[in-house]
Amino acid sequence: MTRPMAGPAQSRGYHMARRKLVYEGKAKILYEGPEPGTLVQYFKDDATAFNAEKKAVIDGKGVLNNRLSEFFMTGLAAIGIPTHFIRRLNMREQLIRQVEIVPLEVIVRNFAAGSMAKRLGMEEGTALPRPIVEFSYKDDALGDPLVPEEYVIAFGWASQQDMDDIVSLALRVNDWMSGVMFGVGIKLVDFKIEVGRVYENDFSRLILADEISPDSCRLWDIETGQKLDKDVFRRDLGNLTDAYTEVAKRLGVLPSNVTHTPTKPTLIN
Ligand SMILES: Nc1ncnc2c1ncn2[C@@H]1O[C@H](COP(=O)(O)OP(=O)(O)OP(=O)(O)O)[C@@H](O)[C@H]1O
Ligand SMILES: [Mg+2]
Known part of the structure; x- marks a missing residue:
């Protein structure tokens, strides 16, 4: 038939x-x-x-x-x-x-940029005294609002222990990513990660989920300051594929x- x-x-x-x-x-x-x-x-x-x-x-x-x-x-x-x-x-x-996604965007910042620079009236690129970890609540209708850890715990999105684990995980990611990017002449200005819960026997633990890419990082060429991330699209600075290709080429993953x-x-x- x-x-x-x-x-x-x-x-x-x-x-x-x-x-x-x-x-x-x-x-x-x-x-x-x-x-x-x-x-x-x-x-x-x-x-x-x-x-x-x-x-x-x-x-x-x-x-x-x-x-x-x-x-x-x-x-x-x-x-x-x-x-x-x-x-x-x-x-x-x-x-x-x-995973069960923790409904947070976990943001790590090494230099002021984007919403932080705007909120605090800082010049983009100002070095921060130390890496700063912040959280926004994943809700598109609300525009992913910045939330204090206090909210996260009070509303039960994650426990205090989870938050401690998330911060230390985020800082380890930051150290590794900063080093790798520095090695190819790129400054890791800031980035966002998502974490999720997996269950193994009677225990649960948090693991890194979603993606890490130039969509979720700010990456600036160390020499020229040229942006090699999604800001190229946000701010109409040129061809986004060319910028991402440059990152991939430098890392040898093209x-x-x-x-x-x-x-x-x-x-x-
Ligand atoms: N390992 C995983 N298990 C389950 N969900 C995941 C996992 N990794 C990522 N996700 C979720 O999958 C979706 C990926 O799609 P995408 O990034 O396009 O969503 P989005 O449009 O950014 O919307 P959202 O606000 O939901 O993130 C996200 O909702 C993300 O939280
Ligand atoms: Mg997403």
């Missing part, structure tokens, strides 16, 4: 049968993984800024972020920091451990012909 011609919706359905969508965010899509407790994280080319008020599709961004997040997560794992990363599957996808890869999954009719 011949199958009737599939229209776009049917062919999408045909594909989705193999892989169930779990969540579609602004920059990534999560699918059910091959084993319980795993997910497939797909990196899109979509870029958003200012709480999704500004949007664009940037050719090749997803491929670069998939590679870069793999590079950072495997490096961090090698120094003993637990992460959700299991392995890269292809140009745009990686297999990860499913897949060749990265900008010539298809930007969207293709539907097979």
Whole structure:
């Protein structure tokens, strides 16, 4: 029997049968993984800024972020920091451990920039007396508001012990990332991570989740101050793919012909 011609919706359905969508965010899509407790994280080319008020599709961004997040997560794992990363599957996808996300953006700052510089009237690039860890509550409708640790504990988003663990994890990530970036002539100004909970027997622990990429870091060339991160998109400073490619090249993680890869999954009719 011949199958009737599939229209776009049917062919999408045909594909989705193999892989169930779990969540579609602004920059990534999560699918059910091959084993319980795993997910497939797909990196899109979509870029958003200012709480999704500004949007664009940037050719090749997803491929670069998939590679870069793999590079950072495997490096961090090698120094003993637990992460959700299991392995890269292809140009745009990686297999990860499913976690219960702690609903916080954990931000580490070494130099004033972005919202901190604005809030405190500081010049961007001013060195901070020490790394500062801050938290914003993950809620797009509220614009991810900055929250004190006191709120986090009072509202039960995480315990005091969790917060102590999160701060020490964030500072270890900062030290490793700062050193690695310094080694390739880049200053790690600030970055954001997400952490999540995994359960093992009767215990739970917190591991690094989501992504680490130029979407979630501020990276400035040490010599020239040139921005090599998502601010290039936020502030219209040039070609974002070129900036991310530069970071990937310096770190030696550039897949060749990265900008010539298809930007969207293709539907097979
Ligand atoms: N290991 C994981 N297990 C479960 N969820 C995860 C894991 N890693 C990341 N996530 C979540 O997957 C989503 C990734 O998608 P994306 O980053 O595009 O979301 P987003 O548009 O930024 O929205 P959000 O406000 O939910 O982060 C995020 O919600 C993130 O918290
Ligand atoms: Mg996100």
